[in-house]
Amino acid sequence: xxxxxxxxxxxxxxxxxxxxxxxxxxxxxxxxxxxxxxxxxxxxxxxxxxxxxxxxxxxxxxxxxxxxxxxxxxxxxxxxxxxxxxxxxxxxxxxxxxxxxxxxxxxxxxxxxxxxxxxxxxxxxxxxxxxxxxxxxxxxxxxxxxxxxxxxxxxxxxxxxxxxxxxxxxxxxxxxxxxxxxxxxxxxxxxxxxxxxxxxxxxxxxxxxxxxxxxxxx
Amino acid sequence: xxxxxxxxxxxxxxxxxxxxxxxxxxxxxxxxxxxxxxxxxxxxxxxxxxxxxxxxxxxxxxxxxxxxxxxxxxxxxxxxxxxxxxxxxxxxxxxxxxxxxxxxxxxxxxxxxxxxxxxxxxxxxxxxxxxxxxxxxxxxxxxxxxxxxxxxxxxxxxxxxxxxxxxxxxxxxxxxxxxxxxxxxxxxxxxxxxxxxxxxxxxxxxxxxxxxxxxxxx
Numbered sequence: 118x119x120x121x122x123x124x125x126x127x128x129x130x131x132x133x134x135x136x137x138x139x140x141x142x143x144x145x146x147x148x149x150x151x152x153x154x155x156x157x158x159x160x161x162x163x164x165x166x167x168x169x170x171x172x173x174x175x176x177x178x179x180x181x182x183x184x185x186x187x188x189x190x191x192x193x194x195x196x197x198x199x200x201x202x203x204x205x206x207x208x209x210x211x212x213x214x215x216x217x218x219x220x221x222x223x224x225x226x227x228x229x230x231x232x233x234x235x236x237x238x239x240x241x242x243x244x245x246x247x248x249x250x251x252x253x254x255x256x257x258x259x260x261x262x263x264x265x266x267x268x269x270x271x272x273x274x275x276x277x278x279x280x281x282x283x284x285x286x287x288x289x290x291x292x293x294x295x296x297x298x299x300x301x302x303x304x305x306x307x308x309x310x311x312x313x314x315x316x317x318x319x320x321x322x323x324x325x326x327x328x329x330x331x332x333x334x335x
Numbered sequence: 336x337x338x339x340x341x342x343x344x345x346x347x348x349x350x351x352x353x354x355x356x357x358x359x360x361x362x363x364x365x366x367x368x369x370x371x372x373x374x375x376x377x378x379x380x381x382x383x384x385x386x387x388x389x390x391x392x393x394x395x396x397x398x399x400x401x402x403x404x405x406x407x408x409x410x411x412x413x414x415x416x417x418x419x420x421x422x423x424x425x426x427x428x429x430x431x432x433x434x435x436x437x438x439x440x441x442x443x444x445x446x447x448x449x450x451x452x453x454x455x456x457x458x459x460x461x462x463x464x465x466x467x468x469x470x471x472x473x474x475x476x477x478x479x480x481x482x483x484x485x486x487x488x489x490x491x492x493x494x495x496x497x498x499x500x501x502x503x504x505x506x507x508x509x510x511x512x513x514x515x516x517x518x519x520x521x522x523x524x525x526x527x528x529x530x531x532x533x534x535x536x537x538x539x540x541x542x543x544x545x546x547x548x549x550x551x552x553x
Contacts, residue, residue, distance in 0.1 A: 156388060165393055170374060175383055175391035224522075245522060263526050275522030277498070288530055297531025304442075304463060304493030306533075306543050307525040308481050312506055313515025315524075325524050 159183050161205050169194055180209040189213050193224025193244065193276070201232035210235065221271040221286060223279035227251060230270065240267040244275030245322040261323035274322060280305060377401050379423050387412055398427040407431050411442025411462065411494070419450035428453065439489040439504060441497035445469060448488065458485040462493030463540040479541035492540060498523060 160166055160176035167173055191210060200206050210233035214220055222230050227243045228251070230236045237256040242248070242265045252259045264273040264282035266289070273282035284305070288296035300306070316326050375395035378384055383391045409428060418424050428451035432438055440448050445461045446469070448454045455474040460466070460483045470477045482491040482500035484507070491500035502523070506514035518524070534544050 158390070171395070172376070173393035173395075175393065177389070177391075245519075263524075275520070277521050277523040277525065280495070281526040281528070284528070284530060293530050297529075297533060300530050301463075301533045301536065302493070303495050305495040305525075306481075306529070307495065307523075308499040309527070310499070310502070311515075311524070312502060312511050312518050315515060315519045318519065 159209075161203075180205060183209070183213075185216050186213050187217065188219050188221065189217050191220070191222040191226035191229045192279075193222065193226040193228075195225075197225040197228045201228050207233040217269070219269045219271060219286070219290070221273075221282065223273045223282065224275050227257075227272045230272065231257065235270060236272075239270050240265050241270065241272040242274050242322075243272065245320055245325070246275070248320075248322060263324055274324075377427075379421075398423060401427070401431075403434050404431050405435065406437050406439065407435050409438070409440040409444035409447045410497075411440065411444040411446075413443075415443040415446045419446050425451040435487070437487045437489060437504070437508070439491075439500065441491045441500065442493050445475075445490040448490065449475065453488060454490075457488050458483050459488065459490040460492050460540075461490065463538055463543070464493070466538075466540060481542055492542075 157177035158166075158174065159178050159180060161180055163176050163179050165173045165175050189210065206229065210220070210229060214233065214235050220230060220235055224244045225247050227236060227241050228247070230241070231251075231254055236254075238258075240258040240260050241251065242260050242262055243251045245261075248259055248261060251257055262274070263278045264271060264285060266285070271282055271286055273279045284296050284300055287299055315321055376384075376392065377396050377398060378394035379398055381394050381397050383393050385391055407428065424447065428438070428447060432451065432453050438448060438453055442462045443465050445454060445459050446465070448459070449469075449472055454472075456476075458476045458478050459469065460478050460480055461469045463479075466477055466479060469475055480492070481496045482489060482503060484503070489500055489504055491497045502514050502518055505517055533539055
């Protein structure tokens, strides 16, 4: 992915951090965004973030020092179960939401958006293993798709669905041509291979059960 | 991806580093590998690695201190054009190759494998924009697929193709069930949406031109 490149890391990143893309609206910056001037990783502090699989990432900026953002992406991971109670994080998301043109989340990042008061009354999704938990919040219309757009709120299913979300978001925001450029440069034309019969898993999300009709394995 | 999770970062990571997975053969460790005990990022030194899009990652271990590996994944990126001349890197890959059960590369990482003497006479692939360069090396049989296996050498097309490569590698090495678990937990059942008509691009790789027949957009 060329634009919010950190999307590739969403699974790995545990919490105390969010990620943002700041671009001039309508510019091609979303395509060529490179470096903290336009696209950066934000965390509670600037200390290294220890992520899932022991990946260690260095944030560019702290919540406190972060300027107003145009777009804010909130990643998911196990850490979200605890971080929904972290007022430093949810407060940051809430404050940024006041002027962000869009808020996005990947995987269980949707629970952070909810804790920041941004998901009530909205359509949204999350990782398949957390769909029931999202439903149990009581005020979110849970949609079992790869990603869901509801106005300025974009949420995705688990981990890799963040790539689909982001291409759709880029197409919506900056046009099909730029989305096509990002998709081609990152060579995101995945194989349709399915290992095992996951669509028969009792927790398989709706889009997965249905998608057997769309694609055949090769 | 659960196993070599860093795969999600391959595009972003510029060079002076490789990534490795070290597991007990035949164990379920490939599935549950978590942390430097089993899966780590290796670099020329332990200093932070500044990657594409300004992502900064902290390696777990230096080339010098790295133990013998079972599997070694070499990522790609623009840095490879310079790093093929970095004897510290190519020497490390060459030494590890003596006992690794498999060598893998993503994107233009295949040029590092070649520079380390591991690709001559082999079938391999790379990012679509570098296929001609790979062909020009003269001693590699270039295959335009998402990924290519030739004995213990696995190479992938650009960036995101590393995910397809890794699932296939896990299925091959640890069985379909574990590959299925990884695929399901990472929810890697991508949308088949194509933005633009990239299959008509003059440089579109063979698998991309052909795959129109397999899937329809939704």
